[in-house]
Amino acid sequence: MLFFASSPLDPLLLLLAAQALDMVVGDLPVAFRVMPHPVVLVGRAVTWLDARLNREWRDERVRRARGILAVTVLVLAATSLGFALAVLLRAVRFGWVVEVMLVAILLAQRSLFDHVAAVGEGLGAGGILGGREAVQHIVGRDPQSLDEHGVARAAIESLAENFSDGVVGPALFYAVFGLPGIFVYKTVNTLDSMIGHRTPRYLQFGWAAARLDDLLNLVPARLSGVLLALAALPAPEAHAGPAFRVMLRDAGKHRSPNAGWPEAATAGALDLALAGPRRYHGEVVNDPWLGDGRARATIADITRALRLYVIACLLQATAVLAVFLIIDGPRF
Numbered sequence: 001m002l003f004f005a006s007s008p009l010d011p012l013l014l015l016l017a018a019q020a021l022d023m024v025v026g027d028l029p030v031a032f033r034v035m036p037h038p039v040v041l042v043g044r045a046v047t048w049l050d051a052r053l054n055r056e057w058r059d060e061r062v063r064r065a066r067g068i069l070a071v072t073v074l075v076l077a078a079t080s081l082g083f084a085l086a087v088l089l090r091a092v093r094f095g096w097v098v099e100v101m102l103v104a105i106l107l108a109q110r111s112l113f114d115h116v117a118a119v120g121e122g123l124g125a126g127g128i129l130g131g132r133e134a135v136q137h138i139v140g141r142d143p144q145s146l147d148e149h150g151v152a153r154a155a156i157e158s159l160a161e162n163f164s165d166g167v168v169g170p171a172l173f174y175a176v177f178g179l180p181g182i183f184v185y186k187t188v189n190t191l192d193s194m195i196g197h198r199t200p201r202y203l204q205f206g207w208a209a210a211r212l213d214d215l216l217n218l219v220p221a222r223l224s225g226v227l228l229a230l231a232a233l234p235a236p237e238a239h240a241g242p243a244f245r246v247m248l249r250d251a252g253k254h255r256s257p258n259a260g261w262p263e264a265a266t267a268g269a270l271d272l273a274l275a276g277p278r279r280y281h282g283e284v285v286n287d288p289w290l291g292d293g294r295a296r297a298t299i300a301d302i303t304r305a306l307r308l309y310v311i312a313c314l315l316q317a318t319a320v321l322a323v324f325l326i327i328d329g330p331r332f
Contacts, residue, residue, distance in 0.1 A: 010324060010328050011174070011175065011178065012175060012320055012321075012323060012324035012327075012328065013324060014096060014099055014100050014103065015103065015171060015174055015175055015320055016317060016320055016321060016324070017100045017104075018100045018101075018103035018104040018107060018174075019104075019107065019109065019171065019313075019316075019317050019320070020317075021100060021101070021104040022104040022105075022107040022108075022109045022110050023109055023110055023313070024110075025104070025110070026110035026111050026114065027105060027110070027111050037105070038102075038105065038106065038183075038186070039106075039186060039190055042074065042078075042186070042187050042190045042191075043190055043194060045074060045077075046070070046074070046190060046191055046194045046195060047194070049070040049073070049074070050070070050194070050195060050205070053066040053067070053069065053070055053205070054066065054067070054195075054201065054202075054205040056200075056201065060204045061204075063204040063205045064204040064205065064207050064208070066205060067195070067204060067205035067206055067207055067208050067209065068207075068208040070191075070195075070205075070208075070209075071188070071191060071208040071209050071212060074187050074191060075184055075187060075188065075212075077187075078180070078183040078184045078186075078187040079180050079183070079184055081183055082178065082179040082180030082181070082182070082183040082184070083179075083180050085099075085102070085179050086178055086179045086180065089179075099179065102179065103170075103174055103179075103182060106170050106174075106182050106183075106186050107166070107167060107170055107171065108162065108166030108167055108170075109166075109167050109313050111166075112159065112162050112163070112166050112167065112309075113306060113309065113310070115134075115137060115138045115158075116138065116155050116156075116158065116159045116302065116305070116306060116309075117302075117306060118134045118137075119131055119134040119135045119138070119151060119152070119154075119155035119302060120152075120155070120299045120302040120303060120306075121134070122134035122135075123148060123151060123152065123299050123302075124299055127148070128147065128148050128151065131146075131148060131151035131152070132144065132146060132151060134155075135151050135154050135155055135158075138154075138155065138158045138162070139154045139155075139157075139158050140197075141154060141278050145278075148298075149295065149296040149297050149298070150278075152297035152298055152299060152301055152302050153272070153274060153295065153297040154278075155302050155305075156266060156270075156272065156274065156297060156301060156302060156305045157263055157266075157274050157275065159266070159305050159306070159309055160224075160228065160262040160263045160265070160266040160274070160305070161259045161262060161263060163224050163227075163228065163262055163309060163312060163313075164217060164220050164221045164223075164224035164225075164258065164259070164261070164262050165189050165213075165217055165220065165221075167224070167313060167316065168220045168223055168224040168227065168316060169185055169189070169216070169217060169220035169224075170182050170185055170186060171316065171320070172219065172220050172223070173185040173216075175320065175323075185216055188209065188212050188213050188216055189213060189216075191206075191209035191212075191213070192206075192209050192210055192212075192213035194209075195209050196209045196210035196213055197210075214256070214257050214258060217258040218257070218258065220258075221257075221258035221259065221261045221262060222258075222261050224261065224262040224265075224312070225247045225251065225261035225262045225264065225265040226265075227312040227315050227316055227319075228243065228262055228265040228266055228269060228308060228309075228312050229243035229244045229247055229265045229268070229269060230312075230315055231269070231308050231309075231311035231312040231315055232269035232308060234311060235269070235304075235307050235308045235311050236304075236307065237270075237304050238269045238270060238304065238307075238308055239268070239269055239271065240269065242268040242269065242271065242292075243265045243266075243268040243269035244265070244268070245268060246264050246265070246267055246268025246290065246291050246292065247261060247264040247265040247268060249264075250264040250267070250268075250288075250290040250291065251263075251264045251265075251290075253275075253287070253288045253290060254275060254287065254290065255285070255287055260275075260290060263275060263290055264290040264291065266305060266308065267290045267291025267293065268291055268292075269308055270293070270301060270304055270305060270308065271291070271292075271293035271294065272291055272293040272294055272295070272297055272301060273289040273290065273291045273292065273293050273294060273295040274289070274290045274291055275287050275288070275289060275290045276288065276289040276290075276295060
């Protein structure tokens with residue numbers, strides 16, 4: 001199943017262990033008191049390349065070429081590091097333990113849950129000001145332009161979208177390509193989040209990062225939408241039929257070729273209207289609504305979305321286990 005295995009143990013078992021560790025512990029905060037998080041290191045590299053290659057006075061074609069160069073350099077570095085660690089950990093006794101920890105760190109199940117739950121807690125304890133303070137950590141839009149319903153809606157949209165690129169995507173790329181795969185995926189995802197914007201500064205320099213991120217998320221986004229729709233079957237106050245219907249009908253309305261799939265599935269499952277007009281970087285984006293339900297989301301809707309999310313994460317883990325039993329189980 002795995003093209004670049006670094007452990008004698010089945011990589012799908014390592015993925016299951018990493019998912020369980022991330023669910024229970026999260027980002028292993030103790031480890032990052034003495035060392036930076038891998039995504040932070042990638043972010044520093046992106047900032048360094050941005051400052052040196054992305055000069056605003058340069059010709060647009062030059063800036064696009066330099067953006068392609070930046071993406072190429074970081075992707076090659078991530079691939080090389082992944083291969084090197086895979087070889088090293090295979091040669092070290094109990095190297096699989098380190099690999100499980102690395103994969104768990106690069107998943108975002110627990111941290112995404114905690115950040116979105118914090119928005120609901122902020123709204124409940126501090127009203128609109130508390131909600132805006134919490135939601136600014138997970139969305140790119142201007143929190144000061146959001147009312148309480150806008151804050152709740154933004155949290156739910158972030159939960160749905162990041163289920164794809166923070167949970168499903170990393171797990172899928174690790175399952176298929178091992179450490180090189182998950183390293184490349186997280187690197188591209190970080191590049192897109194930092195420079196893949198449609199602003200004057202990044203329209204050309206971030207073009208390659210945005211397009212590559214779109215490409216890598218084609219499968220994870222659609223898979224995440226299906227998982228969220230299936231999660232509506234056992235989830236209280238959720239509906240699987242509308243989730244599938246709205247996803248298939250409205251996913252293509254989103255400005256992103258991928259984000260619409262998990263967002264539309266969530267909107268249909270919870271009878272909400274998501275996306276729609278919103279403000280980014282001082283500009284209003286007049287996107288269409290996804291779903292037929294209420295746009296006036298509440299704290300209770302955040303709670304319902306979190307239940308749906310937890311079930312979808314469990315479904316993903318169940319799918320990994322099922323694939324292991326079907327493909328590799330007979331060997332054990």
